[in-house]
Amino acid sequence: MKINFSSNAQDFDNDYKDILRAFYPQIILDDNGELLSLELQQIEENIFDCLIKCNNSKVFRRFSLDKVFLADKDSEFYDIKRNAQIKRHSKVALYDFLVELTNQSLPYGSLTGIRPTKLYHEALSKGVDADDYFLNKLKVSQGKVDLIRNICNNQRVAYCVKANEVDIFVNIPICVSRCSYCSFISAELKRVKQFVTPYCDILVDELRCTKKIIDKMGLKVSSVYIGGGTPTSLDDVNFERIIKESKFDCQEYTIEAGRPDTIMKSKLDIMSKYGVTRISVNPQTFNQKTLDVIGRSHTVDEIYKVYNLAKNYNFDINMDLIAMLPDESFEDFRHSVDCAIALGPENITVHTLSLKKGSTLKIDGYDNSSFDLANSMVDYARSAVENSGYLPYYMYKQKYMSGNLENVGYCKDGKACIYNIHIMEEVSSIIANGAGGISKRIFDGDRLERLANPKGLDVYLQRREKIIEDKEKFFS
DSSP: OEEEEEESOGGGHHHHHHHHHHHOTTOEEESSSOSEEEEEEEEETTEEEEEEEETTEEEEEEEEOOGGGSOOTTSTTHHHHHHHHHHHHHHHHHHHHHHHHHTOOOTTTTOOSSOHHHHHHHHHHTTOOHHHIIIIISOOOHHHHHHHHHHHHHTHHHHOOOTTEEEEEEEEOEESSOOTTOOSSOEEHHHHGGGHHHHHHHHHHHHHHHHHHHHHHTOEEEEEEEEESOGGGSOHHHHHHHHHHTOOSOSEEEEEEEOGGGOOHHHHHHHHHTTOOEEEEOOBOSOHHHHHHHTOOSOHHHHHHHHHHHTTSSOEEEEEEEETOTTOOHHHHHHHHHHHHHHOOSEEEEEEOBOOTTOHHHHTTOOOOOHHHHHHHHHHHHHHHHHTTOEEEEEEOOTTBGGGOOEEEEEOTTOOOHHHHHHHHTOSEEEEESTTOEEEEEETTTEEEEEEOOSSHHHHHHOHHHHHHHHHHHTO
């Protein structure tokens, strides 16, 4: 299916197109022609007309901006906040039109951003009735509003961050093999084996630079998170170098070990030695046929074996599951959820499959657009996990996600991951290390600035001095 789309508000086109894709997951969008068009016109300072047309159908809506969400006129953020409001209201107008056109609504209504909870927190901070705003203005379903509210309530333990607190992220963009749903920059170990030690050399230098920044600025580290990729795909020598250099005086130290086929006793011993508090053992599914299809080179038995081995250590354990994997039925997914609950890890994270460019599934044309199946899977997971005593504590959404749904992290009481809350709600500065890492610095007035490291291994290896120089300048 092909839809020609045009608008006179090109700055918002990507957001409009995200709504179109949510209603029509398989469409091809073309910027030529006017099969569907949206026109914005400013009437007064904060009043706009929005006209949307599709063939012979059209909807006209006039809206005024939500004054409570606007920054003061004298603020440097006024124009940014104002543009965000214009975009938000025009997206609602487009959403309403598509609901009429398709006779179908979406669980998150007009929301397409990755952080619904951040917007909910913002509404609360402005004294707004957040439930009413989400339900009646943004058109979010009651069930998702309840979920968002519960998550925000459960985040309170880690939501407030002091000005001198930061988090540390370390990226190991290497995996033993590439899963068919993966679109990350991670490289397969067999293809980059000769670059592993040089990469770790530069990463150690960058981590030492990070420590100098922390000492110089008098910062306190809240949490450390080593992700990827698969950090445990490194050989023991390089793995220990990075784990040792990433150790800070902090409350939480997470290693996203992930792949059961990379988690050996030697790796667990190293993590325990340097005070790691939290790891992942990610099955994604407990169905062997699916593991084979998606390119996970391990068995279901290995998941159990590694999990039981890791429980001999003093780690909190997270397990990831993915809804809407290829050829899985509702019963297949329910089996995976039930298996994870039976093991009783401290965290269970339920992802909804997102088909991104670059993934094998996307290239092969896999269809993950069944709204009903995606909803039934995610609803079952939420009900089963919460009924087993877990609390939802963070969420994020992605483009091209089945059913326009979400990823949700659940935890046992007192076992929320601090880093996950901080990065999703953007309440803490983050010093990122490694290829593809993005540092974030939060200033007074909620201004957030970013510094991105080179994405590819090859470029990262060539820019050793520049990476250090840029990091020192960014955090000066």
